[in-house]
Amino acid sequence: MWQVRRNGIAAAALALTVLGASATGVRADGPAVTGARIGEQPGQTRFVLDLTGPTSFQAYLMADPYRAVVDLPELEWRLPLAAISGRGLITAMRYGLFKPGTTRLVLDLAGPAVIAKSFTLSPLGESGHRIVLDLKPASREELLAVARAAISPAAGPPQVAPPSPRGPALSPLAAPRRNPTKRVVAIDPGHGGIDPGALGAGGAFEKEITLAHAQALRRALIATGRYDVVMTREADMFLALRERIRVAQAGSAEMFISLHADTLTDRSIRGGTVYTLSEHASDAEAAALATRENRADTLAGVDLSDHSQQVAQILIELTQRVTMNASAVLARDLVEELSAVTTLMHNTHRFAGFAVLKSPEVPSVLVEMGYLSNRQDERQLKDTQFRARMAAAMVKAIDRYFASEQALKRP
16 A cells, blocks of 8 residues: 555645555556556646556546546555655555545546546557546546546556445445354454555554454354354455444344554554544544544545445444443443554543444444554554454453343343
């Protein structure tokens, strides 16, 4: 994942830095990306992507914030571990697997722009295959007039189909497979694919930490013989926030646990926290965290313009206190069990408006397992034995929650 970050959020900056060279989507018979360059020409900024072979692509624009998005087939990324300066209209870049079969490249822009040209070049001299985008400044009205309009490459195979504005299709993991003797728990590893989440003090990516802990929790739950598990993602791929809710609902989940590991400016702060949904944040830090997490879809190039009515309806339904109260009970059980295996923040149960917790019928919590900005937390979160202890503690909390729920149902 290549991007500039500040407090866990992609931000405009004067330099673009390669943060990792691992492949974000590999097709054995396909080309690889070997370089990226930015150049300024009179009245425009040119972006060039170097590849080992020809490929299809689709480029289009988005606003709020201003971005140019390039969708490609799954590719191997071999970008060098070096920094190149942001120039002209381009302030930051990031890439990653957006959905199976599609890698997404996002260029953050300093202001509104249009794609003047978009084309491929065949090898010439020392240069190999290239994808070229020419961006020129424009008014906001001009950008909006052509936003999300696909621009065909001048050469090469048929281009990638436009992405669905509602995000990737349901994962097969979400298919209902309910065993009536088992409870169903949805585990949501935060971030993924083009959205890496926070970057740790020692270089760990939040998306990798959360997936490892989610897999450990899944194994621990299944080992009890009492639970079926729905994973919102099992690989390094992007999933929109509301798509995560839909996966849990499609899998008949009775509980939703979203795992995260954020960063703070103050690197001395460490410890876990459990969050539940509230339109009114419990404190400024909780509000800021929710704002950062809720921006993930936008930064990954997802169109949310059709969600306003859906979100409004969900917020209305959340006036049903039963689900929010159940989430608070689950949070209390998690805090008590996790306190035995890890350091927790002084205010262990907090409230904020996390989009990923807005399922009106499924008790939902977001667990910040620690802060990757703190080196001690980062080392701990990467440790296999610590993951096992965290998973065991969460299983105890889940057992307690369902046991208390059953007790309330008895006549």
